[in-house]
Amino acid sequence: MLVQAAAPDPARTAERADAATLCPVCGSHRASPWHRHRDMVLCRCSDCALVFLDPPPAPAARTALYTDAYAGASTSYFAKRERKLKRSRARVGLMLRQLGRGADGLAFLDVGANGGFMAEAARQAGFTVTGIEPDPVSVAYARHNFPGIDFVHGFLEQIDLAAAAFDLAYCSEVIEHSGDCNRFVAALARALKPGGLLYLTTPDISHWRRPRDLLRWDAFCPPAHCLYFSPSNLTLLLARHGLTVSRRQFAWKPGIKLFAVKSTLGLDRS
Secondary structure (H helix, E strand, C coil), X not given: CCCCCXXXXXXXXXXXXXXXXXXXXXXXXXXXXXEXXXXXXXEEECCCCCEEEXXXXXXXXXXXXXXXXXXXXXXXXXXXXXXXXXHHHHHHHXXXXXXXXXXXXXXXXXXXXXXCHHHHHHHHHCCEEEEEECCHHHXXXXXXXXXXXXXXXXXXXXXXXXXXXXXXXXXXXXXXXXXXXXXXXXXXXXXXXXEEEEEEEEEECCCCCCCCCHHHCCCCCCCCCCEEECHHHHHHHHXXXXXXXXXXECCCCCEEEEEEXXXXXXXXXX
8 A cells, every 4th residue: 555645733743752652562661762753753563573653654644655646546556456466366366375375255454455456366266355445445446346345435443243243354555554453453453254254465674685674675665664573572462362374475575464363363453
């Protein structure tokens, strides 16, 4: 998910910059300012190494970030529709192999559905699909081009999805946009059935190929990206919400690609 960045509220930044900061992943009080970018402060936890924007964008600013983020659905993914669909079909195949069965009768949740390309690839494979997307222009494009899918406008944390309704959830390059990672992952876990599978990708700030100069890293774009994970702290966050990492894929670019399984005990630690 790529969006145009807008600055957070300067008053909130000034108010929080020197205050003791709690790490949202491990709960440590040993998080402190690590990098300043324009009028924004990124903190780093000394215990789990999460890097996070503090404060995250206010609700109104966050909504503005995702309103017509792709110039009338004409840029980024929309400009290469067929390539995006082809890549999405390949990823659906990967997820089905990990799932170990066919898609018939299974429910698929696409979080950050963009123009509906992954959702359409999942529908073609046989899934019943729901897509969630905060950009209203992208939702309108998806509904027009892929009418066999239920596209819901909004943020995952704010949508009242049925509990334990989905067999597989796809969340690619989305979690880093969340202002509250615990609410976000709790919503993901709640939506999955016990034993359900999550496929998640996000930038990896600890990756050996990440540029030392953050400004040269294409994934460094606060406030659109509020959270910068490593494999270890992301695994910890998922585990807090009953999601156990079952497989990590190799990533040549500085990113994390993983599968996680929801506990059959139905734990909810949000």
